[in-house]
Amino acid sequence: MLLTYITAGFAVGLLVGMTGVGGGSLMTPLLTLMFGVSPTVAVGTDLAFASVTKGAGTITHRFNNTVDWAIVRRLCIGALPAALAATLALKYFGALDARLGQIIRYSIAGSVMLTVVALLFRRRMLAWVQAKPGRQLQGRALANATIFSGAVLGVLVTVSSIGAGAIGATLLVMLYPKLTPAEVAGTDIAYAVPLTAIAALGHWWLGSIDWMLLVTLLVGSVPGITLGSMLARKVPERFLRGLLAVTLTGVAAKLVL
Template sequence: MIGIGLIAGMSGSLVGLGGGFIVVPALAFLFPELPPSQLAGTSMAMLLFNSISSTYVYSKQKRIDYPAAIRFALVAIPGSIIGALLATMITGKAFFVSFGIFLILVALLLLFKPTKPIAWPFRPTVQRSFADQTGFRFDYAYHMPTGIIVSFLVGFLASLFGVGGGSLMIPTMTLLLAFPAHIAVATSMLQIFLSAIVSTGTHAFLGNIDWMMVLFLAPGAIIGGQIGARIARRLPGQLLLKILSVFLIIVAIRLMFSGG
């Protein structure tokens, strides 16, 4: 459990997903008797600890767009509550197959994404310009209503499947909202942390969390989150997105195989 948490925390923080895409398939493989609701709830509780760790590192690097993360998280929270409630109703096969298809579509989008952000028909409503810890300046503009709408869907899917939600939020931020890759990853992690607080609480209330597993997953996730955030700082933005797409395809195949 500690090893799974370490790998999940490191890889999840590296690409801004939170690590649930590692924990859910791993727990499904080791404990096939666990229902989807337990997989999602336990993974979400681990993500809460992982996101605390990696968000702290990204905040020190000064790469988090705080206004965007807070606004997106406030909209994602209602969706996360609905997702947690519906998690108890979804069957095992439907859970794995639908999530696997979703991840493959996202991975293909990243692998074949255009070199520049998609020309969105709506004019930007927010202008951002700030420098990170190294002094590198990021300048970009985005359409806030688009981010708000997608954030609600992200909160729902993240809580339903027990993942961080970055698999949908990061492509949206980089392709539709024109966020730089590094800012998208860091901002996504803070959003995951904020929405994971409510999502974990809802899963706990519903009895969907195996706290003994979380007790061993969390320490590894905290350490892995620190390592992943520091590695991400040294990687080019495009390489981060390619790493993300490869992870998603591997996990999707694993999930669909489990669903069969």
């Protein structure tokens, strides 16, 4: 079974390296559907998994100067308190309760579908924003919208472990269309590190992290992400994102049904 988990970590790392999509939209449904891990444990373990992998990514982006720290601070102002509040809510309502587990299962499915929308329509959203510069937010309105987006992502990520990747990047593109793709990726990864870390600590407090599972997933994911990053330039991005969107749509349907 350990070899199976390592292989799963490698496969997810490979896809994340090639597509740039957050591992939560892949790993959490995989743990729930294929390995029978309870939704709450799958979410908690994946959050710890994400905090480690995104931390390594942030170091690289920092050296490349592709992180907008002002945006990171705004996102964290909204996301971190929201993550704490969501953790307390899970504790109050019973994180390991069967009925709440079903709700989390549905929230995972919803988050997966939001990821699909982000994958398929991100370029069209960006084109629409750039075509209507007069409608772009500025100043205080932009700061408030960023903080609010962070709060929404904080709740979504804490409950389902999904949202910090493709959804977060899409929101950044909509709010800050002048950022380069590298800056979008770096900023998205940087704010996700404290968010996933706090959410993971919350799930540790709730007792919903499988540490042995986490270690085996990381053993596979590190070489997978490295290889995926090397292959990214050789495989058409549009093909990969289309394939991933179809796969995630099937995953969401399976979670609901």
